[in-house]
Amino acid sequence: MRAIFIAVGSELLEKDRLDTNSLYVARKLREKGILMDLKMTVGDDLDNLTWVIKNAYKRAQLVIITGGLGPTEDDLTREGTANALKKELVFQEEIVEQIRSVFEKRGIQMPDINARQAFIIKGAEVLPNSVGTAPGQYIEDKSCNVLLLPGPPREMQPMFDDIFIRKIAPLSNFHIHTRCLKFSGITESETDSRISDLYSKYNNPRTTILASPGIIEVHLLGRSKKSPEENKKTTDSLAEKIKERLAEYFITEKDISFEQYILEELRSNHLTLSTAESCTGGGLGNRITNIPGSSDVFLGGVIAYSNELKMKILGVSKGILEKYGAVSKQTAQQMAQGIREKSHSDIGVAITGIAGPTGATKGKPVGLVCLHLSSLKTEQGSQKIFSGDRQVIKTRSENFCLNLIRKYLKQRKN
């Protein structure tokens, strides 16, 4: 089955914007063995849009279109699809009422233009929008199904998930079994050299190693038209071998972020956390507090960017700062201890480093980061030199800090 993805919106052709919805959709499709082998980005131009949709419709068995469902005159996906499929647009009064009620909940009167969002391709299933106002549409057809989704990812994703499970996944005749193993504290090339003798023996599943700063994912995609049992067995067998080989770096197989994994582990251990961040500037706190309900574990932290704050709030001593500098194991330790004591948390972690591009001094290059974990029972410090630009060094530092916590929790278990 061939799927074509179309992102609609002139803003996605601007010099600093890229469609990312296709990444989300491609991943989900792939899990069911549906190949998205072409994606397109098209501006808000009716003629062009119609042409693109018409061609995709002729070519593929599934066309997924995101964006252009808003209320303004620039939003032309409904019209373009109707033209391309040679179907009528029908105005549905009950959808206007739904949109109106979304606005009323926000205490705003619905602007008249939003009524445009109630035009539906004749015969389409209307997909309710749990987050915004634009409903999606799903048109089932003999040769090709067409799915219209809103552009904002937070509106698009739940809508796609729902229709994917109900209608799209069942269209695939492949048996798919996937495993995704996450690791930290090991590089991409180290990972590859340590497991290539394992995965190269297998034609199925296909193994892919994906690296992001501080985190390595090993994806196994088992795909078979014949036996689902055999496919699962082979894939699982390779997954277990890889997990065993890299056990000390293993985080989780759950589809959650590293920070969410750590938060859940801390919660189940009834431990609280606080942070003292210098070079990451609140990045770790930000990631942790992105997770709903984090406040029972995460008590807070200090962004100790200036030396004065390090001393005044965290109690880092002037002597340590003068003798070893702000980026030192000693300062990191006092920061971690300071925030743990101030907040009465079980664990305090600290990050201090040089994220660059400026700030390097003699003996302290850009990328040097000192980290520390302080608990009632243990003090653990670490020091690394990370490569990459400012953002990458920040992210690597945050993940390295999360990995300190992971290792601490693991030791604690043993």
Next chain:
Amino acid sequence: MRAIFIAVGSELLEKDRLDTNSLYVARKLREKGILMDLKMTVGDDLDNLTWVIKNAYKRAQLVIITGGLGPTEDDLTREGTANALKKELVFQEEIVEQIRSVFEKRGIQMPDINARQAFIIKGAEVLPNSVGTAPGQYIEDKSCNVLLLPGPPREMQPMFDDIFIRKIAPLSNFHIHTRCLKFSGITESETDSRISDLYSKYNNPRTTILASPGIIEVHLLGRSKKSPEENKKTTDSLAEKIKERLAEYFITEKDISFEQYILEELRSNHLTLSTAESCTGGGLGNRITNIPGSSDVFLGGVIAYSNELKMKILGVSKGILEKYGAVSKQTAQQMAQGIREKSHSDIGVAITGIAGPTGATKGKPVGLVCLHLSSLKTEQGSQKIFSGDRQVIKTRSENFCLNLIRKYLKQRKN
């Protein structure tokens, strides 16, 4: 003149990869008034690739293809283009010699497969590769010109720059003038309703309103075949009218983030900043510290997630917390004052709110956020109910806080 961009490579359809060559090409084209209103990403599949190129060739006056010019069997752009344009591929011995000499300079013998790179579309101009081995190709044709470029940006860019100046730019007879105005403190629909009477009078420039949580951008694209002066004048005239109409919300026209704008304004006013964040959990500090050199303005902050930290570090009084609660104007004020005093900054800002999805109480819904700015001269509080999910509420709160600072700096000037 219509241009279509095609990125070739199955790796660009993976879940964490995106083509970025199109951004570089689009920017250059736009400077000469050539509209790239469609871009596509296609995998290494000959049938699919041929189909895509054939359709683009029929549709556009310029087709730019990057990638798929390597030496392996996966590299099918040459073949796909030849098929689509119904032209022959010709093997050119002198190109093999050039490739061989590139390898020899590196002290390596040319692998046999690299000879594949010497197949040229009949009649194409061969574009030398100053960095790698794959030559580019430029096919001039009555209805549509086709440009084949290597995928790696460092090979693609110099080759594109050369052919762009020599052959492509002269094809354009458009003059372009753009303006981008950024606003905060106003919604997308409010913006539209307040300026639609202005921009709807203009066929040129084209006006686009782009919204992200807490920030509105108004893009004007002036495009004219006739007089560049007239085009600039019309575009600027509309831009100034819009700016005047929405003056109180205007941030900047610079191509920088809101936080960078605020940082630069603070720096030029010789003011320092500190933050006290509850619901945003370090998100504001993180954004500010993403900017290189932020440490001269930003002294640091506190992520006061727990009430204990609010009291202990920021000096929020127990009485205030008990009487008004953690999410209140009063608490926000004490947080802002507390961090300002602790850090000795000129400005202290505070954010406390309910980012959701849980945490709402009677009279305090999810999305309620209290903000405060404290300086030696002024105390300014504000309260809002933001819509959206947790992430969006966090981002809106951060931008609203940046907007408090913007307004404060503006008042200070007057």
